[in-house]
Amino acid sequence: MEKRVSPEGSQYSQILQMMKRRGASKPVSIELATVTAAVPNLQITLDADGLPLEKADLVVAEHLTRHDRIVSINYEYPKTWTKAEIGDEAKDADSTRNNIGSDAITQFENYSMNYASMTFEDVLKVGDRVVVACLDDDMVYVILDRAVWYA
Incomplete structure (x- = not known):
């Protein structure tokens, strides 16, 4: 009998843990980025390599959109x-x-x-820092949430 353990960590960490348990084969990486152009021509730039991504490459979580x-x-x-x-x-x-x-x-x-x-009404704005999940095989980037640092 398989012992069930509750996932720990943030909601994003829990999603990754669930995917691993269910045998998801696509690698997923979590990255940080900055919004460089607002909607309707949304664009972000990844922190790690400076890669600019345009709206055609992005899926945005609903709570970051006007809805x-x-x-x-x-x-x-x-x-x-x-x-x-x-x-x-x-x-x-x-x-x-x-x-x-x-x-x-x-x-x-x-x-x-x-x-x-x-x-x-609070949509993504230029300068917003965001948490992005990259589905490497498909080159699809999902903007999960805004990133906030406390000083």
Whole structure:
């Protein structure tokens, strides 16, 4: 019986591990690149060898493109705390709530919107650093995500 071990590491590392377990025969390498031309004439330059790649050579992950998503929003004003822990910093929980009249406050104590359409506008821009997977045999490059360095 095969022992199952959960994949470890980033989502990209997990994808590579899954491909190896399933016997994927195509080699995949992960590289860094810089966007040198924005959409609609997307172009990137690979860090390793300075190779410029044009849009015909690229597949871009949807979350890096302008796209619509269906979302549901549920909000309840926090009654027991004044700071919200959001990742690496605390934010004030009341925002503009205290700047509106008392009649309007109760209107926004609880809020729900189901199946709303949201458009994500933040496309790749010149100068963005990206993580790229190269499918060597096919010379297809997949832009997986933006790369960020913390100083």
